[in-house]
Amino acid sequence: MKQILSNKYFQLVLRFAIGAIFIYASVNKLFNPQDFAKAILRYDMLPVFTINMLAITLPYVEFITGILLITGIYKKGASMMAIVSLFVFLIALVSASARGLDISCGCFSLEESSTKGDINMRIIQDVFLLIGAFIIYKFSDKFLPVTDTGDDTQTGGEESVKC
Amino acid sequence: MKNNTVKQLLIIIAVGAGLGLLVNAVNPGGVPLILDKNIYKVDIADSNKQKSNIPEGFVNDPYDTSSYKQGHNWQVKEKNKQGFVEPEQKISKELAKQMYDIKALFIDARKKEDFDVLHVTGAINIPYEEFHAKPRQEQMSIMKKFNKDGIIVVYCKGEKCEVSIDLAYDLAKLGFNGVNIYKGGIHEWKSAGYPVEEK
Numbered sequence: 001m002k003q004i005l006s007n008k009y010f011q012l013v014l015r016f017a018i019g020a021i022f023i024y025a026s027v028n029k030l031f032n033p034q035d036f037a038k039a040i041l042r043y044d045m046l047p048v049f050t051i052n053m054l055a056i057t058l059p060y061v062e063f064i065t066g067i068l069l070i071t072g073i074y075k076k077g078a079s080m081m082a083i084v085s086l087f088v089f090l091i092a093l094v095s096a097s098a099r100g101l102d103i104s105c106g107c108f109s110l111e112e113s114s115t116k117g118d119i120n121m122r123i124i125q126d127v128f129l130l131i132g133a134f135i136i137y138k139f140s141d142k143f144l145p146v147t148d149t150g151d152d153t154q155t156g157g158e159e160s161v162k163c
Numbered sequence: 164m165k166n167n168t169v170k171q172l173l174i175i176i177a178v179g180a181g182l183g184l185l186v187n188a189v190n191p192g193g194v195p196l197i198l199d200k201n202i203y204k205v206d207i208a209d210s211n212k213q214k215s216n217i218p219e220g221f222v223n224d225p226y227d228t229s230s231y232k233q234g235h236n237w238q239v240k241e242k243n244k245q246g247f248v249e250p251e252q253k254i255s256k257e258l259a260k261q262m263y264d265i266k267a268l269f270i271d272a273r274k275k276e277d278f279d280v281l282h283v284t285g286a287i288n289i290p291y292e293e294f295h296a297k298p299r300q301e302q303m304s305i306m307k308k309f310n311k312d313g314i315i316v317v318y319c320k321g322e323k324c325e326v327s328i329d330l331a332y333d334l335a336k337l338g339f340n341g342v343n344i345y346k347g348g349i350h351e352w353k354s355a356g357y358p359v360e361e362k
Contacts, residue, residue: 033187033194038332041198052198056187061179068175077171084172137168 006139015069015140018082018132022066025108029059039106043092061085075140082133090126093119223314225268256355259316259345263357267314271349272330281349283318284358291319291326295333306337314341321348 037055068078187193269286278288
């Protein structure tokens with residue numbers, strides 16, 4: 001099992017998939033802090049004064065995380081960032097679902113409408129992504145020549161050429 | 164978690180946050196760092212406690228455009244001060260009915276096919292998605308025949324829809340001061356026995 005999980009092609013696909021999802025999720029928000037703030041506001045979880053700061057910075061952190069996951073640079077840090085953010089999203093989603101909030105997720109598109117109530121679906125997606133990110137974090141460098149010394153650039157570079 | 168991971172994590176956060184702040188500073192659609200506390204939603208739970216601030220005997224004229232210059236302010240008080248409209252001024256069905264009785268403009272934010280099947284009697288249909296996609300000028304030309312300070316009630320289906328909120332934002336951004344969101348929507352309205360037109 002461990003061998004499969006740490007197989008570099010498996011890792012590559014996983015990193016690419018999660019990285020792409022992170023980038024896709026962030027692009028809509030990069031230049032639309034206002035709409036994203038609105039989405040965060042609807043969760044009714046955070047103090048109002050933090051909301052704009054989060055709406056401004058979070059999409060860029062997500063975007064960079066996505067880029068790093070795909071390129072393989074800073075694999076450990078990027079996958080941990082993915083784990084942390086997905087975990088936070090999970091808490092927000094579960095809490096929204098438990099409180100019966102009738103809101104759109106704000107996960108990908110900010111203009112979702114008519115058909116809402118997708119929160120439970122998003123929770124499932126989030127859990128899968130979380131598992132994926134954890135696998136990257138835990139097994140990424142097992143059989144690769146370069147150990148995690150903080151400079152993952154070499155390995156990442158090698159892999160991205162292959163892909 | 165290894166130190167190394169923490170270090171990378173911090174770098175990612177710092178670079179991301181820095182980039183975000185930088186872009187926000189130059190982005191014309193950027194927002195202030197701190198959202199004004201006063202511009203905050205009225206929770207739906209409070210809508211039951213809401214009292215109407217409509218003066219007795221007042222009858223709204225949705226088509227009175229003289230108020231484009233200056234006028235009174237109804238339910239939505241704070242608008243667009245810092246690039247934000249008050250996000251969710253939700254009203255109860257009782258208040259919605261009161262507004263209906265004084266001839267508030269009811270706007271159905273759903274798609275045309277849904278509107279055709281069932282809508283509040285006298286409501287007009289502005290499908291949010293079509294409206295939002297239009298440039299501001301066109302949005303304004305659709306809305307220019309309506310009273311900017313008149314009372315507007317926006318609604319959609321009810322339970323699982325947000326197009327009413329989204330449309331309310333767009334209208335408030337165009338300068339409409341009296342936009343209210345009736346979150347109960349057409350289903351609640353109908354089950355309360357209030358007037359509807361149905362096919």
